[in-house]
Amino acid sequence: MTMIDVWVEVDGNSAALALHEAGKKLDSAGGDAFLDFSAVRRIDSSGLRALGDFAGVADEKGVKVTLRGVNVDIYKVLKLARLSSRFSFVN
Amino acid sequence: MSDKTATVITDERIEYLEGMVRQAKTAAAVFTQYTQEDVDRIVKPMVLAGLEQAQYLARLAIEETKLGVMEDKAIKNMVATEFVYNYVKDKRTVGQIAEYPERNLVEMAEPIGVIFSLLPITNPTSTVLFKCIMAIKTRNAVIFSPHPAAGHCCYEAVRIMYETAVKHGAPEGVFTCLESHNLQDNDYMMHHKDVGLIDATGGPGMVKAAYSSGKPALGVGPGNTPVYLEKSADLDMAVVDIITSKTFDNGTICASEQTVVIDDEIYDIVLEKFAELGSHICTEKETELLGRTVIDPKTGFMQSMAVGQKATSIARMIGLKVKPKTKLLIAPILGVGRGYPLSVEKLFPVLAVYRAKSLDEALKVCIDVNYAGGMGHTAVVFSRNDEVIRKFGDLINAGRIIVNSPGSIGALGGVYNDMVPTFSFGCGTGGGNSTTDNINVFHYLNIKRVARRTQAHMWFRVPNEIYFNMNAVENLRKFKSRSTVIITNPAMEQIGHVDTVRRNLPPETLVHVSVIPDAEPEVKVIMHGVEGLNFYRADQIIALGGGSVIDAAKIMKLKYESPEADLEELAAPFLDLRKRVVQYPTEKINHSRLVAISTTSGTGSEVTPFAVLTDREHGRKVTLADYSLTPEVAIVDPQFVMSMPKGLTADTGIDCLTHALEAGVSIYASPYTDSNAFQAIRMAFKYLPISYAQPNDEEARTMMHNAACIAAIAFSNASVGVNHALAHALGARFHIAHGRANALMLPHVIAYNAGVPTKFMPSPNQRGYIAHKKYAMMAELLGLGGNTVEEKVQNLVIAVEQLLDQLAIPRSIAELGISKEDFERAMPELVKNAFDDPSGRSNPRMPLLSELVELFWSAYNGRGPARIKEASQQRREDKVLV
Numbered sequence: 018m019t020m021i022d023v024w025v026e027v028d029g030n031s032a033a034l035a036l037h038e039a040g041k042k043l044d045s046a047g048g049d050a051f052l053d054f055s056a057v058r059r060i061d062s063s064g065l066r067a068l069g070d071f072a073g074v075a076d077e078k079g080v081k082v083t084l085r086g087v088n089v090d091i092y093k094v095l096k097l098a099r100l101s102s103r104f105s106f107v108n
Numbered sequence: 109m110s111d112k113t114a115t116v117i118t119d120e121r122i123e124y125l126e127g128m129v130r131q132a133k134t135a136a137a138v139f140t141q142y143t144q145e146d147v148d149r150i151v152k153p154m155v156l157a158g159l160e161q162a163q164y165l166a167r168l169a170i171e172e173t174k175l176g177v178m179e180d181k182a183i184k185n186m187v188a189t190e191f192v193y194n195y196v197k198d199k200r201t202v203g204q205i206a207e208y209p210e211r212n213l214v215e216m217a218e219p220i221g222v223i224f225s226l227l228p229i230t231n232p233t234s235t236v237l238f239k240c241i242m243a244i245k246t247r248n249a250v251i252f253s254p255h256p257a258a259g260h261c262c263y264e265a266v267r268i269m270y271e272t273a274v275k276h277g278a279p280e281g282v283f284t285c286l287e288s289h290n291l292q293d294n295d296y297m298m299h300h301k302d303v304g305l306i307d308a309t310g311g312p313g314m315v316k317a318a319y320s321s322g323k324p325a326l327g328v329g330p331g332n333t334p335v336y337l338e339k340s341a342d343l344d345m346a347v348v349d350i351i352t353s354k355t356f357d358n359g360t361i362c363a364s365e366q367t368v369v370i371d372d373e374i375y376d377i378v379l380e381k382f383a384e385l386g387s388h389i390c391t392e393k394e395t396e397l398l399g400r401t402v403i404d405p406k407t408g409f410m411q412s413m414a415v416g417q418k419a420t421s422i423a424r425m426i427g428l429k430v431k432p433k434t435k436l437l438i439a440p441i442l443g444v445g446r447g448y449p450l451s452v453e454k455l456f457p458v459l460a461v462y463r464a465k466s467l468d469e470a471l472k473v474c475i476d477v478n479y480a481g482g483m484g485h486t487a488v489v490f491s492r493n494d495e496v497i498r499k500f501g502d503l504i505n506a507g508r509i510i511v512n513s514p515g516s517i518g519a520l521g522g523v524y525n526d527m528v529p530t531f532s533f534g535c536g537t538g539g540g541n542s543t544t545d546n547i548n549v550f551h552y553l554n555i556k557r558v559a560r561r562t563q564a565h566m567w568f569r570v571p572n573e574i575y576f577n578m579n580a581v582e583n584l585r586k587f588k589s590r591s592t593v594i595i596t597n598p599a600m601e602q603i604g605h606v607d608t609v610r611r612n613l614p615p616e617t618l619v620h621v622s623v624i625p626d627a628e629p630e631v632k633v634i635m636h637g638v639e640g641l642n643f644y645r646a647d648q649i650i651a652l653g654g655g656s657v658i659d660a661a662k663i664m665k666l667k668y669e670s671p672e673a674d675l676e677e678l679a680a681p682f683l684d685l686r687k688r689v690v691q692y693p694t695e696k697i698n699h700s701r702l703v704a705i706s707t708t709s710g711t712g713s714e715v716t717p718f719a720v721l722t723d724r725e726h727g728r729k730v731t732l733a734d735y736s737l738t739p740e741v742a743i744v745d746p747q748f749v750m751s752m753p754k755g756l757t758a759d760t761g762i763d764c765l766t767h768a769l770e771a772g773v774s775i776y777a778s779p780y781t782d783s784n785a786f787q788a789i790r791m792a793f794k795y796l797p798i799s800y801a802q803p804n805d806e807e808a809r810t811m812m813h814n815a816a817c818i819a820a821i822a823f824s825n826a827s828v829g830v831n832h833a834l835a836h837a838l839g840a841r842f843h844i845a846h847g848r849a850n851a852l853m854l855p856h857v858i859a860y861n862a863g864v865p866t867k868f869m870p871s872p873n874q875r876g877y878i879a880h881k882k883y884a885m886m887a888e889l890l891g892l893g894g895n896t897v898e899e900k901v902q903n904l905v906i907a908v909e910q911l912l913d914q915l916a917i918p919r920s921i922a923e924l925g926i927s928k929e930d931f932e933r934a935m936p937e938l939v940k941n942a943f944d945d946p947s948g949r950s951n952p953r954m955p956l957l958s959e960l961v962e963l964f965w966s967a968y969n970g971r972g973p974a975r976i977k978e979a980s981q982q983r984r985e986d987k988v989l990v
Contacts, residue, residue, distance in 0.1 A: 059141045060138060060141070061138055061279065061280070062134050062135055062138050062279045062280040062281055063280065065134050065137065065138055066134060090140070090141045091141070093137075093140055094137045094138060094140060094141060095137075097133070097136065097137035097140060097221065098133060098134055098137040099133075
C-alpha cells in the first residue's frame, strides 16, 4: 500500500510559495507526494521554477510526485517546459 | 543541452547560455496561458515606453555605432513603435485569429516559443523595439543577440521593453539579451533544441548561418535597389523622394536607392534638380576615385568605413571638395557589374545614376542592378505610365516594388503606402529567404487551420422537359422549328417510327432525315452528320433511336454549335465534374434544340449528360460527359418500344436496373437521386419480367420505359459504379452487349459492395459506410424479407439472380463460350481498363486491382445458390457491416 507523506493543496495565488513549503516537507517524506492543483488556474514563471525545483528535490529523495486536478492549460505549460514527464497526474 | 556544441566554448559559458534558454523556455511556456486581452494590455505601455525613449535610444545608438543620423534613428524608433502598434493593435494573435464561415475554416494561433533574434548594427534599437512588440503580441520569448558594435544600445532597448512588459504582466524572462558575446554563442543558440525560430536581421553571413542551422529561420537578404526614373514621372517629387530616402539615416536602410536609371530625355534635367537640392554630381574622375575608395576592389562589396557616414565625410575620404551642406554624392556610371564598382549596394549617401537611351535599355539595366546583389529585396519606379509600372513590376524580382515614393521609407511600410510596417524585409528565394513579406506578427506564429467537414455542393439536373406515356410524341407539335433534322438508324425508318415522328411535327417545319449506321457512333459519322446540320441550317435536332443514336446526336449538336470543340480533349479524364480541367465550350455559332426520343428501355440517354464515341482508329471508346450534352427535351413514348425483341428487352432492362442499383449506393447519391433510383428498382423488378414474357403488355412496356428514364435521371446525377466499370471492360474485350455485360457482373458486385471495404472511397457527403444498409432498404422496398441487414442484402442478391434467370441471361461468362485460357489472357487488360474507367470513381467501395480480378473470376465462374451461400459465408467472415 502506498504511503502518502506529503499532501499539499497548492494555492492559486501563491503557487511558488506553497511549492517551496511543500519542498521542505519532503525532508521527512518516505512515500509519495501529492500536490493538489485544483485551485490553480494559471501558473507563472516563479511557480513553474518552484515546481521544477520541487521535482528535483523529490528525485533526490526518491519521492514520487503526483499532481492532482491540473487544468489543461497548465498541463500544456508543463509539457512545453518539459516538466510533465517528472510527475504523475490524476484527475 | 544543444544538439551541436561549438568548438570553442567554455563550460561556464554554456551554463550561462543554457540559463538564458531555460529562462526563455519557462517564460514562453507560461505565456501560453495568456489571452488576447492579456497581451494587448502589455503591448500598449511598451509602445508608449518606446516612444518616450525614442530619442534617448537613438542617441545611444549613434554614440555606440557611429553610424547614421540621430534624428532619423529617433524617427525609426518611433516608426518601430507607433506605426507597428497601429498595425498590430486590432490584430488577433491569440486563440482564434480568423474565421472563414463559407469555407468552414478557422485559423488559430500557436506561439513559436523561444525565438533567437539577431540584431543589426544599422538599425539596432528600432529593430529591438519592433521585435519586442511582435513577440509580446504573439506570446513568444526572445533571446536577443546584438551586433557586437551595438551591444550596449540594444541591451538598453531590451531592458526598457522588458521592464515595461513585466510590469504590465508579461512572464519573467520573456526577453533576454546576450552580453559580450561572440560567434560561438550565436552558433550554440542557433543549434539549441529549445530555440524554435531564428530571426536574423543582420549581415549576409549571419543570415546564411541562421538558414544553415537547420532551424526554421526568418532572414533578410542583401539589397541593391534599382530605381527607374521614367520620362513621364513627376520629376520634382521623384528627386526629393530619392534624396529623402537615400539620405535617411545616411542610407543605412537596406531598401534605400542604389542606382537610378534615368531616361535620356530627362537625364540632364534630373541631375540639375539633384544639384539644386544639395547633391554633388561627380565627374568621371571623381566617380572612379569614389568607386575605388568606398568599394572593396577585392570583394566588390562596400567598405564598412563608409557605412552610415555623411556625404561630406565620404567626400573627405577621397579628398573631394564639396559644398559643406552636400547631402548626396551622385556618381554617373556606364554599366553594371564588377567593372562598375558603384553599381553595388552602398549603405551610405552615394547614389549611382545611369543614362538610358530607351525603355528597353532602362529596364535591362534595372534588371542587372536587381541581379547584382539585390534579388528579392526592393525596387523603385517613378512613372505616370501604368504600363511602364506594370512592366517594371513584372520584370524585377523584388518583394517590394515601390511606386512614386521613397524606397527606404516606402519599404518600411505604413508611411508612404499600405504595406505592413516592418524592420525586416523578406527577400524570397532570390535573396535566400523563405518569404518576400515584410516580416510581421504573423511570422511569429504557427497558424493552425481548424477545418470542419464541408459537404460538397450537390446538384440535380434533368432536361427542361420530359414527356412520357403512350403517344407522348404528339408533344412535338409544341416546338416551333423552321428546319428539323431527324437523326436515326435504318431500322427506325423500316419500322415506320420516322414517319410517326414526321407526322407529329408542325406542318411548317422543313424535315430532313439523316440515317446513321446502327452502331456506336464514330467520328466520321459525327462529322458527316454535322455537315447535314450545317447544310439544312437546323434549329432542331430529333434523335430517334437507342443509346447510340441519341449519343451521336448529342455530339453532332456539340460540334454543330461549337465547331472548335476538340472531342479528344473533351474526353480527358476527371475525378470531380465540378473541378475538371477541361471545360466544354460555351460560345456557340449555331443554336439548336435537341429532342431525344428513345426506342429502347435501358440506356436512358434521352436524359443523361453522357455520350459514348467509338474511336476505331485507336480501338477504344471515349465517354464525353457534361450537362451541356443533356437533351433539352426527352420524349418517353412506349409506342417506340412495343416491338423490341426479347433479347434486347432483357439486356436493356437489366442495364436500367443496374443504373438504379448503382446510383442508389453511389458516393454521390442524395435524397433527390435516391427517390428516382429506388422507384426505378421497384418498377424494374415488377415490370421487366412482364415486358420480357408478354411483349405486347402495354402497361408493362410503359412502366419499363419510364423506369429506364427515371433510373437515368438518378445516375445522371449520382453516377454509376464499379459494375459499369467492369461491364465496359468486359463488353469491349469480348463484344458483349452492354446490358448483358452488366447482368453478368451484377450479383457479384452487390455482394462485393455489401462487404467491409478493404479501402473506403473518400466520400465527404456520406456519414459512414452505408452501401449495405441501402441494399437492405432496397430489399425492404421490394418486400424480399429478412431480419438483419445481412439477410436482406442476401435476399436482394437472390432476387437479382432470379430475375436474371427469368430473362434467360447466361449464368456465367463461361457460358458465353469464352475459354478459361482466353479469359485469363485477357485479365490484365480487363483489370487495367476497369480500373481506369471513370464509373468506378463513384463506387462506395474503392476497388483494388486484386478485387477486380476476383470479381471478374466470380462472374466467369457464375452465379447460383451454391455460390451465393459461399459468398454469404465469406461476408460473415469479413464481418459484414450491420
